[in-house]
Amino acid sequence: MAISSTAPSALPSSSAADAVAKLTAAGAETETEPAAAEAEAEAYERTHVHCVYEAIAPHFSATRYKPWPAVGSFLRAQPPGAVGFDVGCGNGKYLGVNPEILMVGSDRSASLVALARSRCKELQNRQAGAAAAGTGGEARGAAVATDVLVADGLSLPFREHSADFVICVAVIHHMSTRARRQDAIRQLLRCVKLGEAGRTGGQALVYVWALEQGTSRRGWDEGGEQDLLVPWVLKSQQKQQKPPKGVKGEGTGEASAADKSGEAPPTPATAAAPEPGVAPSHTDPVFQRYYHLYRKGELEQDVLAAGGVVVSSGYERDNWWVVAANGLVAHERR
Template sequence: MVKRYKKSNVIINIKPSDKQCKPVKEIFPDIIDKSGDILSINYELLESKYVHDVYETMAEHFSHTRNIPWPKVKNFLASFSPGSIILDVGCGNGRYLECTTNLNIFSIGIDRCKSLIEIAKTKNSSSALFIDDCTQLNIRSHIFDGIICIAVIHHLSNSERRIQAVSELIRCAKKNGGKILIYVWSWNQVADTVGVRAVTSKDSLVPWHLQKKYSKLGNERYNDYVRNITIGQDNNEITHKSPTKPYKTYNLSNNKEHIIHVHPERYLIPLQRYYHFFEEYEIIDICNHGINLYHSQTEDKSIISIKQIYFDSNNWAIELEKF
């Protein structure tokens, strides 16, 4: 007879201080100019360490939490007719590319993170996927019926780079009706909503608690530890050993839900991601400057206009159209 062990629910108690966003100006005061913007010469410091390296490390865990497309983005993609060509800039694990599979739409996804592109390839065999930089897209001009750039531009560390990214999106959109949808995190966070962040500075390092089972930093000692807290449950006890601390036994005889409270360092690796939190006027201003930059760099006489801006799940969304 095979014994069946009841699985435990592990609750990780993260200290409130470990959930707080850290202002960049307090950590790196020397890289901020007088206007409060991050100096152009310092963008690599933030973006390499606190964006690119972090996403490579957390890619599998991040992908695990990003499976459901946001309804309004999905509706935007569904508005294109069969035969359209769509570009997803910052496609991550490809969750929005999956929305185009049954629409007879050809989609291309690009991302700066190699690990996320590899994950996206396993889910989107019909999409073209490659690594690229949103500020210098290796893509022909005036090609795409629709472009989405979801949760990307807020990782660019100064206004100059954000404007350049918008200009590149405009360049790649086709003339006579190409549409662009951009999402960025909002400075105006709604209390008591999913994913709300308590921020005191628009340029902040936002915590991500990486589960060690998804980490490239994991090791066999940690794997042994995970196994140790899932055995012995048939007799209402769990023997618990951390990689650095002695065994400890929890009596579960009066605990019908088999809940274990553990310290976060036993399960989690703390990471920090750089974000700029946008006010509504800022994303409008960035887009208008992106339009002006595009016109200054090209002879194209297309009219690019802002069609709408709306608030969605603690993000500002803005839609542009090119005629």
């Protein structure tokens, strides 16, 4: 994960590039004390992930309302009564997808969790209303069992091995060292049930941004820089009311496009590359979010390094995904 010296840097400022380079070195070399490197990585993520999401939460949430089709299918395939955790739940768009299961969402951003909670309440009231009016809500069960809490993905409060499944969508690519990304997967695997004789354990579905995005307008592809700062242009209130680009149509690709709307492609020359077709006003603040773009095969390697087993994996619309299970079985527990 070394910073490329020949390709033009995609990072919007040299100081940010230095920060990533320093961070990368700190993560990869032994010359820095591990504790110091860890503190540095944490501080970096505070600036370039946590604080950004706190600041952009309402705007971010307004562009994130359509579940990814494959994540939706995974949730709907869970048996009735299943218990699942959504680590990095953001505004909670996956929490009410399957009304026959318990979903508990966690996120590092208190602002996003507050938005997720409002959303859950709305959903609960709407379903209760539908049931009361006899409009067909009762057959599917009116009580949507969802809850949310604030937690760090590396220190999760979930009871060990209590979940039937875990999802973690577009989260782990915000961790700034490989050790932290692998630890994040390790924490997911601690949540899910262990396998037993004749029964497979719980599964963790993980989505991360891919380096290989040859068909997207962002211009990233194989061989490119993997550690980037990606600008988010915080649109003014008026613009925020407009529907995000690319979500009007139907079809499986649209949710993915919607998922990325509001994100501008990084370019070497401009700090804030504007959304195509939308002229940024001088007053629109720009926030830089850190991303590690996964290359082919890297996510599976990280699952193995975290003690997991790859059940299935693939690529969908600019993202790598994996379904992982804990490598341990119940009788091997300490």
